[in-house]
Amino acid sequence: MNKPIAPAAPARDIKAIVNAGLAHRHAAERRFRLYGLVAISLGLAFVVLMFASIISKGYPAFWQTYIELPVAFDAAVIDPEGKRDPKVLENADYAALVRASLRSLFPQVEGRRDLRALYALASSSAPLQLRAAVLDNPTLIGSTQPVWVLASATVDTFVKGNIDRSLDETLRPIKDQDIAWVDKLRADDRLERRFNSILFNHGDSREPEQAGIRGALMGSFYTLLVTFLLSFPIGVATAVYLEEFAPKNRWTDLIEVNINNLAAVPSIVFGLLGLAVFINFFGLPRSAPLVGGLVLSLMTLPVIIIAGRAALTSVPPSIREAALGMGASKLQMVGHHVLPLAMPGMLTGSIIGMARALGESAPLLMIGMVAFIVDIPKGMFDPATVLPVQIYLWADLPERAFVERTSAAIMVLLAFMILMNGLAIILRKRFERRW
Amino acid sequence: MSFYLFLTLLLLSSGCYYLGRRRAFTVAGDHVRNLHSLPSYYGAYTALWCGLPALLVFAAWTALQPSIILELVTNALPPELRTLPPGRLDLVLNDIKNLVNGNIVSSAPDPAILAAADHYRNLQLIGNAALWIAVMSLAIAGAAHAWRAISPKLRARNRVEQVVNLFLVISSTIAIFTTVGIILSVLFESILFFGKVPISDFLLGLQWSPQTALRADQAGSSGAFGAVPLFAGTLLISGIAMLVAVPIGLMSALYLSEYATPKFRATAKPALEVLAGIPTVVYGFFAALTVAPLLRDIGTALGLQVASESALAAGLVMGIMIIPFVSSLSDDVINAVPQSMRDGSYALGATKSETIKRVLLPAALPGIVGSILLAVSRAIGETMIVVMAAGLSANLTANPLQAVTTVTVQIVTLLTGDQEFDSAKTLAAFALGMVLFVVTLILNIIALHVVRKYREQYE
Numbered sequence: 097m098n099k100p101i102a103p104a105a106p107a108r109d110i111k112a113i114v115n116a117g118l119a120h121r122h123a124a125e126r127r128f129r130l131y132g133l134v135a136i137s138l139g140l141a142f143v144v145l146m147f148a149s150i151i152s153k154g155y156p157a158f159w160q161t162y163i164e165l166p167v168a169f170d171a172a173v174i175d176p177e178g179k180r181d182p183k184v185l186e187n188a189d190y191a192a193l194v195r196a197s198l199r200s201l202f203p204q205v206e207g208r209r210d211l212r213a214l215y216a217l218a219s220s221s222a223p224l225q226l227r228a229a230v231l232d233n234p235t236l237i238g239s240t241q242p243v244w245v246l247a248s249a250t251v252d253t254f255v256k257g258n259i260d261r262s263l264d265e266t267l268r269p270i271k272d273q274d275i276a277w278v279d280k281l282r283a284d285d286r287l288e289r290r291f292n293s294i295l296f297n298h299g300d301s302r303e304p305e306q307a308g309i310r311g312a313l314m315g316s317f318y319t320l321l322v323t324f325l326l327s328f329p330i331g332v333a334t335a336v337y338l339e340e341f342a343p344k345n346r347w348t349d350l351i352e353v354n355i356n357n358l359a360a361v362p363s364i365v366f367g368l369l370g371l372a373v374f375i376n377f378f379g380l381p382r383s384a385p386l387v388g389g390l391v392l393s394l395m396t397l398p399v400i401i402i403a404g405r406a407a408l409t410s411v412p413p414s415i416r417e418a419a420l421g422m423g424a425s426k427l428q429m430v431g432h433h434v435l436p437l438a439m440p441g442m443l444t445g446s447i448i449g450m451a452r453a454l455g456e457s458a459p460l461l462m463i464g465m466v467a468f469i470v471d472i473p474k475g476m477f478d479p480a481t482v483l484p485v486q487i488y489l490w491a492d493l494p495e496r497a498f499v500e501r502t503s504a505a506i507m508v509l510l511a512f513m514i515l516m517n518g519l520a521i522i523l524r525k526r527f528e529r530r531w
Numbered sequence: 532m533s534f535y536l537f538l539t540l541l542l543l544s545s546g547c548y549y550l551g552r553r554r555a556f557t558v559a560g561d562h563v564r565n566l567h568s569l570p571s572y573y574g575a576y577t578a579l580w581c582g583l584p585a586l587l588v589f590a591a592w593t594a595l596q597p598s599i600i601l602e603l604v605t606n607a608l609p610p611e612l613r614t615l616p617p618g619r620l621d622l623v624l625n626d627i628k629n630l631v632n633g634n635i636v637s638s639a640p641d642p643a644i645l646a647a648a649d650h651y652r653n654l655q656l657i658g659n660a661a662l663w664i665a666v667m668s669l670a671i672a673g674a675a676h677a678w679r680a681i682s683p684k685l686r687a688r689n690r691v692e693q694v695v696n697l698f699l700v701i702s703s704t705i706a707i708f709t710t711v712g713i714i715l716s717v718l719f720e721s722i723l724f725f726g727k728v729p730i731s732d733f734l735l736g737l738q739w740s741p742q743t744a745l746r747a748d749q750a751g752s753s754g755a756f757g758a759v760p761l762f763a764g765t766l767l768i769s770g771i772a773m774l775v776a777v778p779i780g781l782m783s784a785l786y787l788s789e790y791a792t793p794k795f796r797a798t799a800k801p802a803l804e805v806l807a808g809i810p811t812v813v814y815g816f817f818a819a820l821t822v823a824p825l826l827r828d829i830g831t832a833l834g835l836q837v838a839s840e841s842a843l844a845a846g847l848v849m850g851i852m853i854i855p856f857v858s859s860l861s862d863d864v865i866n867a868v869p870q871s872m873r874d875g876s877y878a879l880g881a882t883k884s885e886t887i888k889r890v891l892l893p894a895a896l897p898g899i900v901g902s903i904l905l906a907v908s909r910a911i912g913e914t915m916i917v918v919m920a921a922g923l924s925a926n927l928t929a930n931p932l933q934a935v936t937t938v939t940v941q942i943v944t945l946l947t948g949d950q951e952f953d954s955a956k957t958l959a960a961f962a963l964g965m966v967l968f969v970v971t972l973i974l975n976i977i978a979l980h981v982v983r984k985y986r987e988q989y990e
Contacts, residue, residue, distance in 0.1 A: 114880075121882055128884035132786025135779045139803045139858070142851045149821050150813070333702035341699060354706045360905070360975040361968065362912020364939050365713055368964040371946065372716030394709050401706070427692045455810025458914035458939070462946050484812040484915075491816045491919060499820065506813050513808060 150510075154503025160292035160305065161247040161255045163218060163281060165197040167226060168240040180234050190223035190230075194245070201286075202277060213274060217281075219246035219305045244288065249304040249497035251278055255287060258496055269496075295504060299470045300486065304497035307490075309505050311472045315385055315465070315480030316454060322389020322476060323453050327396045328446050332435075334397070335404030335442070340430050359398035366395050367462030375463060382464035383479035391459050396449040403445020407438040440527035444520045451516040455509065457484035483509050533593055536663060540589070540670060544582035547674045551577025554681045568688035576687040579694055580677035585670040592662050600654045607650055609643050627651055717968055720961030727955045728756045733962060735759065739925035739936075741945060741956045756959055758966070760925035764935030768846045768917060769910040771931055775850025776910075777903060780857025785887055787858070788865045800862075807855035815919030818848035823920055830932065838934040840922040846931065849916050856906045864898030865891060867986060897985040904978035908971040914939040938963050 171178065174188040195215050199205070205214050222245035229243070230236055253259055254270050255278065265272050281287050298308030334355075342348040370391035374380045380387050411434050419429035460466070465481050466489065473480035481489070483505060490502040552574035559566045566573070601624065605613065612623055623644065630648035681687075725733070736757015783803060787796050823844035830837030837843070868891055876886040892899070922934030923944060945960035 121885070125882045125884045128887070129786070129790055132782045132790055135782035136786055136799055136803070138779055139783055139806070139854050140799065142854075143802060143805055146809070146813070146817050146851075149817065153820075330702045330705055333699045334706065337699035337703045341696070342703070348703075351703055351706055354710050356979065357972060357975060358706060358709060360908060360971065361713065362908075362914070362939070362971055364912065364914045364942055365717070365964055365968050368942070368946075368961060369709070369713045369716050372720060372961070373712050397706065397709070425688065425692060427695055451808070455808075455812070457810070457812045458918075458943070461914075461918075461943050464947075466947055484810050487812050487816060488915065488919065491812075491819060502816060506816060509810060510813070513810070517808060 150503050150506050153499060154501075154505075154507045156256045156258070157295060157497075157500040157504035158292050159256070159289045160294065161252040162244040162288050162290055163247045163251075164242050164244050164286040164288070165194065165218065165222075166200065166240055167193055167197045167243045168200075169193065169226075169230065169236045169238060170196070171238045174230060174237050180237075182231065185231055185234065186227065188227070188230075190226040193226055194218055194222045202280070210273065213271065214277065216248055217251055217274070217277060219248050220303055221246050221306050246294075246305050247287070249495060250274070252305055253496045253500075254278060255282075255289070258500075295501065299472050300468060300481070300489075301470065302468075304493075304495050304501060307498070307501060309483060309486060309508060311469055312481050312483045312486035312505070313508075314473050315388075315469075316482040318385035318473060318476050318480065319388040319392060319460075319482055320450060320454060322386055323392040323396055324446070324450060326389065327393035327400055327449070330393075331397050331400030331446065331449075332404055332442055334401045335408060336430060336435065338401070339405050339408040340434065341426070355398050355401050358394075359402065362458075363395060363456055364458045364462065366391050367459030369394070370459060370463045381477055381479075383467050383469070383481075384477050385465075385473065385480050385482075386476040387463050388460050388465050388480075388482065389476070391463060392453040392456060395456065395459065396446075396453050399449035399452065400442070400446050403448070404438070404442045407441025407445065408434065410441065411437045437529070440523050444524045447516050447520040447523070451513050451520075454512060454516070455484055457482070457488055460485055461488075483512075533589075533662075536589065536666060540582060540585055540666065543667075543670055543674075544578045547581040547677070548574040548578040550674070551575070551677060551681060554678060555687075558682055560683075565683045567684060567686050572687040572691050573681050573685070575691045576685070577674055577677040577681070579691065581670050581674035583694070584673050585666045588669055589662070589666050592665070596658050596662070600651060600658060603654055604647055604651045608647055612643060631655070713968065717961050717965040720958050721965045724955060724958035724962045727958070732756060733758055733959075737927060739941075741941070741959055754955060756955065758938075758963065760927040761936060761938050761941055761963070762966075763927055763929075764842070764921070764925070765911055765937040765939075767842050767929060767931065767935055768849065768921060768937055769907060771843060771846025772849035772853055772910045773903070773907060775847055776853035776857050776906060779850075780854045780906075781861055781899065783854070784858040784861040784865060785891075788862055789883060789887060789891075800859075803858060804855050806852065807859075809852075811852065811913065811915040812919070814848050814852050815915040815917075818844050818916055818920035822848055835932060837932045838922070840920060840934040841932050842921065842935045843931040845917050845920040848920065849910055849913055852913070852916065853906050853910055856909060857902060860902030860905060861895070861899050864895045864902060864982070864985070867898065868894050895985075897981050901978040901981035901985065904974050904981070908974035908978070911974075912939065912967060912971050914943060918943050938967050942967075 170193065173192050174190075175181075175184055177184065195211075198214050198217065199211070202214060205211060225245055226243065247255070250259075250270050251274070254261075254275070259268050259270055261268075261275060270278075278287070294306060295308045296313075297310055298306060299311030301307040338348060338351065342351075370387060374387045374390055375382055380390075415433050415437065416429055419433045420426070424432065460482060465485055467479060467481065468489070469479050469481055471478070487502055487505050487509065490498050490505065552570045554577070555566055555570040555573035556563065559570075563570065604627065605620070605624065608623075612620070615623065626644055627648045628651070630644070631651050733756050736755065737759050738755035738757045739760045740755045783799075787800055791799065819840075823839055823841065826841060826844050826847075827837045827839055872890055872894060873886055876890045881889065917937045917940050921940055922936050923940065924934060925936050925941075926933055928935060942960045942963050945956055945963075
């Protein structure tokens with residue numbers, strides 16, 4: 097007889113096969129899940145790492161070392177004729193006072209080279225500070241006053257512990273004798289760390305201890321002002337036209353495709369446009385916030401238009417129909433009802449666009465906003481630089497003190513970005529409406 | 532000066548708004564309902580008539596005045612100055628302008644130049660005075676016209692709405708003008724460049740050293756404009772970036788959409804998107820000062836030669852920057868796959884990862900490819916990271932530990948600093964810009980097309 101085919105046998109086989117493979121499959125499942133978790137943790141770790149690296153490098157820049165010098169405001173040096181003529185006071189040799197005071201602190205130092213090293217302890221801005229003090233109050237002349245002057249960047253870096261004193265003398269920027277002097281000053285309580293207000297009040301400088309971001313901040317402000325004044329009205333108008341008025345035809349299709357493509361054009365190409373059109377063709381001034389603002393507004397426009405259209409579509413048609421039904425014209429319907437309801441969404445989109453414009457630097461390099469500019473710009477036509485470009489410029493400089501300041505400038509930039517994005521989120525949360 | 536005129540015009544125009552509105556009430560007599568439009572439209576009508584024509588004339592005048600004055604001054608110059616070669620003449624004119632603006636002049640000014648500067652100043656004064664008179668009289672004439680036209684029958688609302696509509700239409704064409712401007716500006720300079728360097732040399736040449744001799748008689752390099760090393764460098768760095776960004780971005784998107792609890796997703800997703808909001812200059816700083824030295828130290832420890840501006844450092848950091856692009860775009864794509872497909876797979880006994888690998892990914896593949904293409908175009912056009920962390924010398928190499936340069940880096944180095952607009956060096960930047968624009972445009976068009984096609988498939 098033929099063997100009866102047991103119907104249960106293959107079923108048991110399948111079960112066995114499945115069961116045999118199950119451990120392997122579950123392991124694969126767990127592995128896959130782990131890969132996903134690892135990927136996310138890597139991404140988040142990068143965020144944390146970057147912030148940690150920048151903050152740890154940058155926070156010391158918010159403090160600055162000052163040295164107390166007993167300055168003898170010697171009348172023979174400042175005002176030999178005793179007439180207190182402001183012209184004479186202005187042109188006196190204040191550096192000599194600083195030098196004399198340093199010599200009085202360390203009378204044992206001799207020899208040209210050692211003396212020069214000693215004089216380098218104080219920043220080159222110290223004479224200017226003394227001049228300002230004397231011009232402010234001429235009665236100082238003839239007296240001896242303790243004056244807190246800015247320490248040089250090397251001293252500052254050393255005091256902050258960023259130079260390892262156990263290194264060989266030839267490998268560090270500060271010499272043994274300098275260290276001895278600084279230790280003596282510290283022992284005498286003549287060193288102090290204060291909040292670094294220079295960082296926020298001064299323009300750029302070649303001396304790290306005198307360099308600040310005020311000029312870049314003002315440049316960013318004027319640039320963004322131009323950007324906002326141009327891109328917001330034009331962006332809103334375009335969004336309104338395309339969403340509410342435009343007939344569906346080839347022309348509006350072309351505009352739409354164009355806007356989507358512009359949103360993905362590399363930013364540096366906008367810089368080329370700015371250079372060729374605004375500077376060479378229209379002859380606008382180089383390095384001016386006006387041109388920077390024009391270029392950035394062309395870049396920001398697509399962002400505002402796309403956000404604006406999304407906000408307009410989220411307004412339900414019933415509102416439009418109700419307004420038209422009450423006899424409003426189409427423009428009244430948009431102006432009185434649709435636009436106010438879509439405005440929070442449009443503002444959110446614009447703020448995000450402005451935040452992006454604030455962080456943008458590549459197109460501004462093309463139109464000459466990378467110059468070394470000490471003066472703080474006073475208007476849209478003055479040569480200026482912006483905060484991200486200032487960061488780029490400082491990042492190239494080798495001094496440790498500039499690395500610190502670059503990181504601090506990045507922290508300020510990130511603070512502004514967080515502020516703007518936070519504002520956008522609050523706006524959205526506060527005014528978001530679900531219909 | 533012109534700012535005050537603008538302010539005056541603005542004040543005048545807003546004054547006209549109230550006048551027009553009052554006038555509308557007056558002509559309406561006892562009942563406002565006699566008017567065709569709301570009174571405020573009559574006000575706006577008057578304000579527009581007052582401000583708009585004057586503003587247009589003002590803008591045209593400000594744009595044209597300097598060149599007209601310059602022309603007049605040039606013609607009034609003594610013949611020996613006027614017949615100078617164009618370059619020298621420009622210098623003379625520059626001196627005149629500097630004198631007028633009270634700036635420091637290069638040399639002791641010639642009496643003829645001084646006279647010309649006086650002439651210039653006079654013309655400027657006359658021009659400005661004429662501008663004030665013209666603008667103001669036009670504004671008043673416009674307002675008077677509107678004032679006279681206001682009657683209960685005047686269709687003020689329709690007129691005002693026509694103007695607003697015109698503004699809307701013009702605004703919407705600015706996007707087109709921007710694109711046209713980009714194309715024209717890169718195209719013109721590129722054509723000039725290809726007049727000096729054959730296009731085949733540019734696209735196929737293996738040597739890139741854009742230093743040209745400054746003077747005709749100068750010995751030295753005549754410049755080589757073979758862009759292949761730049762393209763190779765760009766591809767190398769973007770390739771490294773994609774090697775970092777695609778696995779991490781795609782796996783994060785899969786985990787967030789398929790495995791993560793809603794709570795975890797709600798915190799991890801925005802945290803990951805922080806990476807997209809950080810300015811690129813910050814990434815550049817991070818790459819140049821943290822990642823590159825780290826890689827060099829690791830390389831030295833392993834006995835490898837790592838350049839301090841290695842392609843690896845720039846590529847790694849660029850990859851980090853692109854992670855959120857890949858993850859959020861593929862997240863959209865994965866979420867668009869219908870739930871029924873997942874359910875079908877689970878019903879057949881597949882585990883989650885098997886469903887993802889065998890059902891979800893094949894179904895979402897076109898969309899994922901599209902989002903990767905968008906990310907690639909982003910990587911190619913990225914500037915600051917490579918400017919700060921990649922090298923300047925054009926090496927033709929596939930070794931990620933060496934320094935390479937990219938298209939964007941070369942554009943920046945060629946165009947920052949002093950430049951002459953007719954040298955091949957400057958024009959080369961525009962040719963590179965054109966290549967960049969065209970390549971990213973093609974990538975974007977393909978990617979958008981693929982993504983849209985794919986979305987339609989499941990809608």
